[in-house]
Amino acid sequence: MAPLILASASPRRKEILRKINLTFDIVPSGVDEDYTNGLNPPQMAEQWALEKARSVSSPHPDKDVIGADTIVVLDDTILGKPTDADDAKRMLTTLSGKIHTVYTGVALRCDSAGAEESFVASTRVTFYSLGEEAIDRYVATGDPMDKAGAYGIQDTSACFVKKIDGCYNNVVGFPLAQFVQLIGNESVKEKFSVDNWFASDREIA
Amino acid sequence: MAPLILASASPRRKEILRKINLTFDIVPSGVDEDYTNGLNPPQMAEQWALEKARSVSSPHPDKDVIGADTIVVLDDTILGKPTDADDAKRMLTTLSGKIHTVYTGVALRCDSAGAEESFVASTRVTFYSLGEEAIDRYVATGDPMDKAGAYGIQDTSACFVKKIDGCYNNVVGFPLAQFVQLIGNESVKEKFSVDNWFASDREIA
Numbered sequence: 001m002a003p004l005i006l007a008s009a010s011p012r013r014k015e016i017l018r019k020i021n022l023t024f025d026i027v028p029s030g031v032d033e034d035y036t037n038g039l040n041p042p043q044m045a046e047q048w049a050l051e052k053a054r055s056v057s058s059p060h061p062d063k064d065v066i067g068a069d070t071i072v073v074l075d076d077t078i079l080g081k082p083t084d085a086d087d088a089k090r091m092l093t094t095l096s097g098k099i100h101t102v103y104t105g106v107a108l109r110c111d112s113a114g115a116e117e118s119f120v121a122s123t124r125v126t127f128y129s130l131g132e133e134a135i136d137r138y139v140a141t142g143d144p145m146d147k148a149g150a151y152g153i154q155d156t157s158a159c160f161v162k163k164i165d166g167c168y169n170n171v172v173g174f175p176l177a178q179f180v181q182l183i184g185n186e187s188v189k190e191k192f193s194v195d196n197w198f199a200s201d202r203e204i205a
Numbered sequence: 206m207a208p209l210i211l212a213s214a215s216p217r218r219k220e221i222l223r224k225i226n227l228t229f230d231i232v233p234s235g236v237d238e239d240y241t242n243g244l245n246p247p248q249m250a251e252q253w254a255l256e257k258a259r260s261v262s263s264p265h266p267d268k269d270v271i272g273a274d275t276i277v278v279l280d281d282t283i284l285g286k287p288t289d290a291d292d293a294k295r296m297l298t299t300l301s302g303k304i305h306t307v308y309t310g311v312a313l314r315c316d317s318a319g320a321e322e323s324f325v326a327s328t329r330v331t332f333y334s335l336g337e338e339a340i341d342r343y344v345a346t347g348d349p350m351d352k353a354g355a356y357g358i359q360d361t362s363a364c365f366v367k368k369i370d371g372c373y374n375n376v377v378g379f380p381l382a383q384f385v386q387l388i389g390n391e392s393v394k395e396k397f398s399v400d401n402w403f404a405s406d407r408e409i410a
Binding site for chain 1: 224225226328333358360361363364365366367368369370371372373374381382383385386
């Protein structure tokens with residue numbers, strides 16, 4: 001196994017992390033988010049990223065583990081993954097013409113080193129007013145179904161987005177640039193084996 | 206030939222337009238931008254998008270033609286495509302730790318209908334402070350060489366970007382969402398054969 005584990009089944013996160021030539025194994029955490037635990041949304045995203053990293057770190061104590069949790073928040077309401085097409089349509093109708101915020105919590109954990117780091121990134125996303133026909137066409141693609149807030153900014157729903165303010169990859173599901181800043185810190189390099197995470201053709205970070 | 210022509214050789218623009226299932230042929234314009242013509246940067250981007258669309262429309266009068274031009278502006282200085290690796294390094298060093306603006310002009314033209322539409326989109330991009338090693342590694346990939354400002358936000362230089370304010374695809378090279386708004390206007394649909402541009406599995410717009 002690689003020295004690094006991504007505790008997420010999200011193909012978007014995998015793709016984003018591959019951009020910087022990280023080599024890692026994927027071990028989904030199986031943690032079920034409970035978004036009713038009394039924290040505010042950014043605290044919650046960071047907390048669940050930590051829970052995911054911890055749950056995978058426990059059976060793999062010598063590995064470095066990345067956990068992440070993305071939530072979409074509109075007017076203090078958290079939009080999770082839609083339960084079905086009707087739910088996706090309802091969510092997109094709610095987001096239409098409004099500004100929402102996407103939070104991604106990121107956690108880094110190594111049990112044997114007793115090391116843990118975490119942060120949360122936020123991006124404000126402004127949607128155009130969406131016609132019912134455009135929403136129906138998008139829901140029919142099936143793309144909304146596995147995504148918080150019922151859209152994936154990297155797919156055709158890019159057309160829904162008037163502007164963003166913050167990190168783009170955070171909206172996709174992983175705030176890569178902020179993560180690269182984190183793992184560039186000397187204090188983090190001392191606790192985690194960052195230099196061993198990269199394929200030989202390391203390009204950046 | 207398809208009823209729509211993209212007057213650009215940029216693989217990024219092609220990929221962005223394919224997201225919404227547009228079917229088009231590619232005919233690069235061959236127009237050489239002259240960024241010393243006295244217009245301000247956003248006017249210039251729109252003007253060169255028009256020039257590109259016009260130059261391709263002329264020999265294809267019955268087609269609808271899309272032209273686009275992207276420029277990167279830092280402190281009133283336009284950064285074009287780097288001439289070589291040293292120039293790329295110089296540009297990235299200049300962008301380090303600063304906020305710049307990306308403008309993309311977009312034009313739509315049909316000679317036989319005597320129809321023309323255009324707009325310009327702008328996005329502010331904030332770079333982290335970049336170490337010389339990170340810049341050298343990125344320049345060594347060759348990715349900066351065909352890109353205005355010497356970076357492509359969709360590649361590993363995503364790590365350089367602290368935040369953006371505006372449209373993400375505009376920074377990649379084509380402001381898709383704003384274009385979709387344009388071609389949804391009834392007045393534009395009357396002048397261009399928008400409904401014929403899409404593959405049968407039209408998903409959006």
